[in-house]
Amino acid sequence: MISEQRRRAYLEAMQVAVWLPRSELPFAAPSRPELLHFEITQAAPAPVVAPERPAATPAVPAVEREPVAPPGTAGAATEAVRSAMQRVAKPEPRKPVVAADEPVAERVEAAPVMPPPRFALQLMRAGNVLLLVELPTGESFQSRDPAYILLKDLLRAARLPDSPQQVGDGEPIRWPLLHRGSLDQGTEAARDYVQGVVAAELEELGCACIWLIGAPALRFAGEVDAEACYRELIVEGLGPALTMPGLEQLMEQPDSKAQLWKAMRRSMPRWSLGS
Structure with missing residues (x-):
């Protein structure tokens, strides 16, 4: 008030x-x-000769009398x-x-707050190829992990060193960075962070091609959907990249390995010539 x-x-x-x-x-x-x-x-009405009325009928006050208009316009x-x-x-x-x-009391529907994306990516290097791999368990690969064994098989098939080296301190790229606080940890912030880490490695050593393995790698590094697999694309600021499904998906769907092999054969001259 x-x-x-x-x-x-x-x-x-x-x-x-x-x-x-x-x-x-x-x-x-x-x-x-x-x-x-x-x-x-109200203007005084013109004098009108009113018919005589019985004495018992009370006179109507002058304020409530209606003026008499000429014929033809009386109704209006x-x-x-x-x-x-x-x-x-x-x-x-x-x-x-x-x-x-x-x-002013208004009913405003609040926009739904989307939770921050959650993923873990491992950045490694095999020869002149940079690998950005989704970690199925969220933890670094162990030598006996089935997903890591499959990755070594893919590197051998591509004629690359089958013992990839971890980049930097070897810690995975995890998101969100903080579990509390007001820091923006949405989709755009996650994309900028992942691309920044990969760009820093490329600036130091460079590479002939990047393998993007798994949906988070495709989404936050390549800026494409998870369905955009088995093809080569050019990522602005990062260069050529080969998109692949996650290692767990490859293990669960053996038919997808044939599609991946066709895509690898098309891109193989890129890292073979650069070695």
Whole structure:
């Protein structure tokens, strides 16, 4: 609520001379009685000879008499006068004026808050090829992991060293970075972070091609959907990349290995010539 002085200032600025609220306002000054009195001013009607009436019938006050118009316009004139009298006698209630700083109750549906993406990627190097691999368990590969054994088989088939070396300190790229706090950890922030880590490695040593293995690698490094597998693309700022499904998907779907082999054979001259 606002003070009475401030409310009147708003009304004067809006050129509202008379304002009657629908209900009693808290902390408002009482209404002045003179504002509730409406004077009805009307031009005196022309003298009309009225028919004689019985003495018992009370005379109608002059204010309520309707003027007699010339023939042909009597109906329209009478209706216009009656409408004017009703507007003066019964003013339409005004809607309460809401000041600019008064809160207005509105039902606003809040946009759904999307949780930050969660993934773990391992960045490794095999010869002149950089590998960005989704970690199925979220932890670094162990020598006996079936997914790691499959990765070694893929490297041998591509005529690359089958013992990839971990990059940097060997820690996986995990997201989200923080479990608490106000830091933006949405999709765009995750993409910028992953691409920044890969770009830093490329700036130091470079490579002939990047293998993007798994849906998070495709989405946050290659900026493509998980279905965009078995093809080569050019990632802005990172260079050529070969997209592959995750290692677990390759183990569960043996038929996908044939598609992957065809894609690898098409891209093999790129890293074979660069070695």
